[in-house]
Amino acid sequence: MDGNRRYAKKKNLLEKDGYRAGFSVLINVLRYCYELGMKQITVYAFSIDNFKRRPEEVQSLMELMQEKIDELIAEESIVNRLGIRIYFRGNLKLLSEPVRSSVEMAMAKTAGNSKAVLSVCVAYTSTDEIARAVQESCEEKQDEIREQDASNTGNYALEQLIGVADIDRHMYMAGVPDPDVIIRTSGGTRLSNFLLWQSAHCLLYSPRALWPEISFWHLVLAIIYFQRNYFYVKEKKKQA
Numbered sequence: 001m002d003g004n005r006r007y008a009k010k011k012n013l014l015e016k017d018g019y020r021a022g023f024s025v026l027i028n029v030l031r032y033c034y035e036l037g038m039k040q041i042t043v044y045a046f047s048i049d050n051f052k053r054r055p056e057e058v059q060s061l062m063e064l065m066q067e068k069i070d071e072l073i074a075e076e077s078i079v080n081r082l083g084i085r086i087y088f089r090g091n092l093k094l095l096s097e098p099v100r101s102s103v104e105m106a107m108a109k110t111a112g113n114s115k116a117v118l119s120v121c122v123a124y125t126s127t128d129e130i131a132r133a134v135q136e137s138c139e140e141k142q143d144e145i146r147e148q149d150a151s152n153t154g155n156y157a158l159e160q161l162i163g164v165a166d167i168d169r170h171m172y173m174a175g176v177p178d179p180d181v182i183i184r185t186s187g188g189t190r191l192s193n194f195l196l197w198q199s200a201h202c203l204l205y206s207p208r209a210l211w212p213e214i215s216f217w218h219l220v221l222a223i224i225y226f227q228r229n230y231f232y233v234k235e236k237k238k239q240a
């Protein structure tokens, strides 16, 4: 959801109002995706690198997130009306205690929704996700690794103990199908440490519009782009 601050500057708004506009667009996009039949939506809301921004900016974004999470899970919210289950994915222990509580409450309160899934990546970077998943996979196989150690043959068969499927299971994104398309707004064609593991066969679509300018038609164009390239993606997945 790139381009909120640029949008604020362009419209002569305060930075935090750029983020507010970004959140409103997220709600619209959720509705459009639902209407267009997309069942899995993942948004990159706050990276681990974003913690390095000015403390006032981080604070204001966290406050906004907390306020908006409460709106998202209100009884009559769009999320509940459409039956969307929310997951927050990332290194959640890096969040402050109040934000973490809101995030956990949102996951618990929407656990009964089953029509679609919204994954919100917060305190997330792909490299952190991969490193943690590898560490956890090793921890899980500790006993076997120790046994090999004790046998003292010097021949480690780690590739038999830890494979792609083991690492997959320990990802923050575990259980979410790999994305078909990543849409990066504001014209950038970088992944910025987002879903690196999961995007092996994924298309990247980058409309010039800033995130708060994204409309229904931008999504329709993204889908057309996907449809035109679908057979290539399908073939690549088959060969993988």
Ligand SMILES: CC(C)=CCC/C(C)=C/CC/C(C)=C/COP(=O)(O)OP(=O)(O)O
Pocket: 001, 002, 003, 004, 005, 006, 007, 019, 022, 023, 026, 044, 045, 046, 047, 050, 064, 065, 066, 068, 069, 120
């Ligand atoms: C509850 C919930 C999910 C809230 C999400 C709110 C929201 C829109 C967050 C986006 C945050 C962010 C750091 C975007 C990157 O654009 P940028 O600000 O870096 O923009 P720039 O590239 O113009 O500087």
